[in-house]
Amino acid sequence: MARLGDGQHGAGRRPRRLPGAAPRPGGAGAADDRAADPAGPARRLVEAEGGGLRLAALNPRPVASDRVLQLWALPPGATAPTSLGLIPPEGRISVSPGAITPQPGMLIEITLEPPGGSPYARPSGPIQFIGRLAPATGS
Structure with missing residues (x-):
């Protein structure tokens, strides 16, 4: 399996996923928000594929009308x-290839x-x- 950021992204390759977040790791490919919520933690999936990134909220939570969520990357x-936007x-955003080059260990932050x-x-x-990109494991 190719590593992230090696320029070998193409059809048939599995997306790389962010497996967890600090301080509590989430399930494979998902991560828990740090903020406590009576309905449970928000869960997000981050995938690096084709040189870009995709983020999807698995159970979106409302944000106060005077606030927005902003996505950041730190290679x-x-x-x-x-800022990735x-x-x-x-809770879904796609970042075009070229804005950043996804690579193992890259910090993703909201x-x-x-x-x-x-x-x-x-x-x-x-x-x-907050969490770091890592190659996906399993299927």
Whole structure:
């Protein structure tokens, strides 16, 4: 199986998934949000495939009307995260190849930000999700 970021992405390859989040690991391919919710933790699936990323909320949770969720990536060795965009209310976002190169160990983070996203070139709100990309295992 090819490693993430090796340029060998193509048809027939399994997507790579983010297997867990700190501090509580989720199930294979899914991760729990850090914030507690009476309905249980929100679960998200992150896949790297074809040079891009896809994020899907498995059980979307509403966000306050004066806040948005913003997706960030920090590749190994980078000194600052890159915003990958705002996550729509339905909890799904696709990041085109070229915006970043998914690779093992890349940090994926979701923060709660003011409308329009962080006013800075870095996260400014509380972290809602954090984890690292790892090759998918199993089927």
